[in-house]
Amino acid sequence: MKKAMVFGASGQLGVEIGKVIEARGYETMRFDRKQVDIADTRQVEEAVSAFDPSLVFNCAAYNQVDLAESEPQAALASNALGVRNLALACRQNDATLVHFSTDYVFDGTAGRPYVETDATHPLGAYAVSKRTGELFVKAYLDRALIVRTSGVFGPAGVRSNRGNFVELMLRLANSGQPIRVVEDHVASPTYAPFLAEKSVELALAGASGIFHVGGGSAVSWFDFARMIFDAAGLTPVLTPTNEREYRTPARRPKFSALENARMQAFGIAPMPPLREALDLYMSARLQFLM
Numbered sequence: 511m512k513k514a515m516v517f518g519a520s521g522q523l524g525v526e527i528g529k530v531i532e533a534r535g536y537e538t539m540r541f542d543r544k545q546v547d548i549a550d551t552r553q554v555e556e557a558v559s560a561f562d563p564s565l566v567f568n569c570a571a572y573n574q575v576d577l578a579e580s581e582p583q584a585a586l587a588s589n590a591l592g593v594r595n596l597a598l599a600c601r602q603n604d605a606t607l608v609h610f611s612t613d614y615v616f617d618g619t620a621g622r623p624y625v626e627t628d629a630t631h632p633l634g635a636y637a638v639s640k641r642t643g644e645l646f647v648k649a650y651l652d653r654a655l656i657v658r659t660s661g662v663f664g665p666a667g668v669r670s671n672r673g674n675f676v677e678l679m680l681r682l683a684n685s686g687q688p689i690r691v692v693e694d695h696v697a698s699p700t701y702a703p704f705l706a707e708k709s710v711e712l713a714l715a716g717a718s719g720i721f722h723v724g725g726g727s728a729v730s731w732f733d734f735a736r737m738i739f740d741a742a743g744l745t746p747v748l749t750p751t752n753e754r755e756y757r758t759p760a761r762r763p764k765f766s767a768l769e770n771a772r773m774q775a776f777g778i779a780p781m782p783p784l785r786e787a788l789d790l791y792m793s794a795r796l797q798f799l800m
């Protein structure tokens with residue numbers, strides 16, 4: 511039986527990748543951070559050589575974009591050095607690495623959805639750490655797959671440390687406070703189960719290099735919040751704000767939507783509509799609340 515490993519297995523994407531790859535008939539080993547910290551070279555080497563997988567999915571990541579500005583070492587440990595550890599272990603064991611990266615490698619000035627060949631220009635510590643992870647993958651492996659995605663939301667976010675934007679909006683709405691969301695930042699919110707399906711399809715079809723797999727719609731965070739409340743049947747007081755009024759420690763790209771054309775040219779079906787993803791999310795999250 512073919513074997514796959516999933517690191518960062520309890521995160522939003524890790525949970526879904528584990529399910530999808532197992533359903534494809536792979537004997538699957540999952541590791542959350544307590545079991546294997548990818549920043550620990552020895553733990554990674556031992557885990558990979560003991561199981562000897564053909565596929566390794568790295569879903570582990572330090573994703574706290576603002577906090578990374580005050581603790582860049584922590585971001586680099588997971589997102590750069592941890593990825594280096596996995597890349598080296600994959601090379602040592604002839605395994606294919608599937609690694610996930612972010613729309614934040616771009617500076618958001620293109621004014622159109624980003625394609626894989628666009629120049630990168632990370633704007634902060636998190637973004638630099640993720641771009642460095644990509645470079646380590648490319649430095650050590652010729653046939654690895656790097657999937658860049660954007661604004662991930664998956665049902666495991668209900669109980670993960672970091673959560674996701676949908677959970678944040680639902681929490682704020684339930685607290686009865688007025689809600690302000692930026693309307694001048696646009697991304698491609700991506701449903702983790704769809705991202706997992708597409709990424710596994712790409713990996714099993716032998717794709718290598720960089721692929722963009724975003725949610726398929728470029729929307730502002732304000733419009734996404736509106737869609738969330740509509741899907742949840744909630745009517746909080748929601749007003750738009752902007753980057754100037756709502757300052758954050760980290761700079762973020764203003765327009766970081768991803769173009770999925772390369773994925774589609776590879777024979778993978780387009781992402782389902784964002785509203786469909788939200789409806790699925792609303793029912794799937796209930797299982798994680800129990």
Ligand SMILES: NC(=O)c1ccc[n+]([C@@H]2O[C@H](COP(=O)([O-])OP(=O)(O)OC[C@H]3O[C@@H](n4cnc5c(N)ncnc54)[C@H](OP(=O)(O)O)[C@@H]3O)[C@@H](O)[C@H]2O)c1
Nearest residue numbers: 518521522523543547548570571588610612659660661662
């Ligand atoms: N979430 C987004 O909006 C977003 C946007 C663009 C790209 N991405 C990328 O998409 C991928 C999946 O993200 P996600 O949303 O599934 O993230 P997530 O829900 O935050 O899950 C990440 C998981 O990685 C674990 N982790 C962090 N550092 C680790 C380490 N050193 N060793 C082992 N595990 C570690 C975390 O554990 P702890 O919780 O214990 O730290 C968490 O379980 C990542 O590559 C991320 O950078 C995400």
